[in-house]
Amino acid sequence: MIPPPPRRALVAGLAVLALGLAGCATIDEKFPTLRTFGIYEIDINQGNYLSQDMVDKLKTGMTREQVKTVLGTPLVTSVFRDNRWDYVYEFTRQGKVREQRKFTVYFENDKLARWEGDKMPESVVELNRAAGEKALPVLPGEGKSWWEKIKDIFSGQSS
Numbered sequence: 001m002i003p004p005p006p007r008r009a010l011v012a013g014l015a016v017l018a019l020g021l022a023g024c025a026t027i028d029e030k031f032p033t034l035r036t037f038g039i040y041e042i043d044i045n046q047g048n049y050l051s052q053d054m055v056d057k058l059k060t061g062m063t064r065e066q067v068k069t070v071l072g073t074p075l076v077t078s079v080f081r082d083n084r085w086d087y088v089y090e091f092t093r094q095g096k097v098r099e100q101r102k103f104t105v106y107f108e109n110d111k112l113a114r115w116e117g118d119k120m121p122e123s124v125v126e127l128n129r130a131a132g133e134k135a136l137p138v139l140p141g142e143g144k145s146w147w148e149k150i151k152d153i154f155s156g157q158s159s
Helices: 005-022 052-056 064-071 124-135 146-155
Strands: 044-047 084-093 096-108 111-117
Touching: 052 064, 064 096, 064 111
Parallel strands: none
Antiparallel strands: 044 084, 084 096, 096 111
16 A cells, blocks of 8 residues: 555655754754753863963073972973973863863973963962952942041942
8 A cells, every 4th residue: 555645755755854864963063962961061170270470480491390390290291202391271161172271391401491382361369359359349438448438428429
């Protein structure tokens, strides 16, 4: 028994659609949450977090121990390239790389010769201060003495 023509077209259309979606790799790109629905992925900080104030402390001629004191232990060292240390940092959120930085120092005769790498963020202290200012705005009258605040109340000024 042969199905009626509209049903044949529907079955053929569904077969073509199924074949098209079966080999389609872009579905994960378009709808990544379908594959990982309900799965929480933790944020991962990996490597050496360097800031600009750390880099500013480097001076040519420093020993390896002095560089290690300033920047910390390098993430990548190689027996084949013992004159080079690589500091790599990567921040991953929900399985996607959000931030990645590389910084390399070069040694000649066990003394720091030069360094190069990506632009580093400002110092950690400045980043924390800026985050605090965003989270806790300055209130009107903050920084004034109690006497100045009382005078402002009676003079009609509120700031």
